[in-house]
Amino acid sequence: MTATAAALSLVQSVDWLAIAPPTLTAAVAVAVLVADLFVPAARRQLLGWTSVAGLAASLLLLLPLRAGDRSTFCLTADTQVRACSYTADQFTLVIQFLVLAGALVTALLSLADTRDRLPAGEYWFLLLSSAAGAALLPASRDLATLVVALEVASLPAFALVGLRRGDRMSSESALKFFLSSVTATAVTLLGVSFVYAATGTLHLTEVAQRLGDVPGQLQTLAQAGVVLTLVGFAFKTAAVPFHFWVPDTYVGAPLPVAAYLSVVGKAVGFTGLILVTVVAFPSYADVWGPALAVLAALTMTGGNVAALRQVSTRAWSAVRLLAWSSVAQAGYLLVPIAAAAYSSDDQIGATVAYALMYAVVNLGAFAVVAVVARTHPEVRISDFRGLYATSPAAALALGFFLLNLAGLPPGIIGLFAKVTVFSTAVDAGLGWLAVIMGVNVVIALYYYLRWTALLFRAPRTAPEGEPRTVRAGVPAPITLAVALTAVAGVVLSGYPQFALRFAANGLF
Numbered sequence: 001m002t003a004t005a006a007a008l009s010l011v012q013s014v015d016w017l018a019i020a021p022p023t024l025t026a027a028v029a030v031a032v033l034v035a036d037l038f039v040p041a042a043r044r045q046l047l048g049w050t051s052v053a054g055l056a057a058s059l060l061l062l063l064p065l066r067a068g069d070r071s072t073f074c075l076t077a078d079t080q081v082r083a084c085s086y087t088a089d090q091f092t093l094v095i096q097f098l099v100l101a102g103a104l105v106t107a108l109l110s111l112a113d114t115r116d117r118l119p120a121g122e123y124w125f126l127l128l129s130s131a132a133g134a135a136l137l138p139a140s141r142d143l144a145t146l147v148v149a150l151e152v153a154s155l156p157a158f159a160l161v162g163l164r165r166g167d168r169m170s171s172e173s174a175l176k177f178f179l180s181s182v183t184a185t186a187v188t189l190l191g192v193s194f195v196y197a198a199t200g201t202l203h204l205t206e207v208a209q210r211l212g213d214v215p216g217q218l219q220t221l222a223q224a225g226v227v228l229t230l231v232g233f234a235f236k237t238a239a240v241p242f243h244f245w246v247p248d249t250y251v252g253a254p255l256p257v258a259a260y261l262s263v264v265g266k267a268v269g270f271t272g273l274i275l276v277t278v279v280a281f282p283s284y285a286d287v288w289g290p291a292l293a294v295l296a297a298l299t300m301t302g303g304n305v306a307a308l309r310q311v312s313t314r315a316w317s318a319v320r321l322l323a324w325s326s327v328a329q330a331g332y333l334l335v336p337i338a339a340a341a342y343s344s345d346d347q348i349g350a351t352v353a354y355a356l357m358y359a360v361v362n363l364g365a366f367a368v369v370a371v372v373a374r375t376h377p378e379v380r381i382s383d384f385r386g387l388y389a390t391s392p393a394a395a396l397a398l399g400f401f402l403l404n405l406a407g408l409p410p411g412i413i414g415l416f417a418k419v420t421v422f423s424t425a426v427d428a429g430l431g432w433l434a435v436i437m438g439v440n441v442v443i444a445l446y447y448y449l450r451w452t453a454l455l456f457r458a459p460r461t462a463p464e465g466e467p468r469t470v471r472a473g474v475p476a477p478i479t480l481a482v483a484l485t486a487v488a489g490v491v492l493s494g495y496p497q498f499a500l501r502f503a504a505n506g507l508f
Contacts, residue, residue, distance in 0.1 A: 015072035022135035028054030029128030036121025083203035095138035103131035126156035173252020188232025194225025236269030259366035289341025300331025312381035339428035364485030386459025406448035412493035
């Protein structure tokens, strides 16, 4: 090869359409931040609607990519040995859809708060920046891009949690979230550096090839790198025992941010975990398979037992229950990943199918909590008593969401998703994990049904002189968020094949 030909081979040909969804989201974030300098305070809501429009446009940009056959930032044009840093395959598109749709619903929930309680410009910039990083992460196919995307998604989230100025609880939650995430990042970076030292490459597919041929003197280094990388992502997924930051962070964050972290933040952690295990470390399946199976059992059990102990009259108990519920759901999401170590990576589709169900119904539950929070700012579970008498639509929607999370009809998609995850454990020979999952599903039935039953009981008569903050009406964007998630849940329950086909066909 001549010098000129060698130079030309190093020139990157960027596929702008492939990277359009996260790029547009990032561009809108910058545009909103700059516009905040010039838009009068009375018209700051324009920033919010611009953000909503930007997220909707990013979702539409996924349509031209639906074939799932694009890659860019590749080392060579030779398709047989090509290693790319960005790949827009089916896995990427599904996760990007989940992330951007979740951010869009979060934006709708946030419009009212940014009008009177949160600084609009900073809030929208941070939310869109985090969404851009979260959308980049599933397309990342080298360890450097993966870590950068993970931090772009995480760093703005720290600020979002602590954005309520003068709120001590918000500041404490942000600090706890920051310290735990920084620790996780440090551990992940140390693991990645060890893997790079042992293999000499950062691209996931090449790491997978070279880990099986690591020289004997580097075996210990490679094993330590794999373990440390997995521990770092276990923090991000809130797997027990790395979950301690979750309940306090959700309670201290603004409600829309808690909803965002419960869905998009979790999607980020699980996406990274899938990429490093199934794509980069398949030769170490005998290490991460049993480890993730144990983590799944601990996580679902710890989350459900803690949710079971929530006192309905305690301030913020509704948010705490959803926080512990999200920890338990993380345990279910870990099961197919662990099963992939024992059978095939087709099991990963079950995690994605379950994540789609969980995202819809959990965002919907937080949206109804936001409705109730307008009259009961401390959102106790007991505040939902008799909700059907005062707001039938909200009560029916929340009941539907909770039944989906419990896996009971009419939440058909919730039931099918749990059965799919259960079957992956059985097919992989993890009978003990399937038994533990079955026991935990029964435990979760109690607190989900207890909350659901409370919605339809006679309203509680407020004692004389009880303090209550009332804000008239429910803003249209919050109503729209509830309606969108409810419709999506009904459609998925009526046509569960939309999500479950990923479990049947796989994504890699």
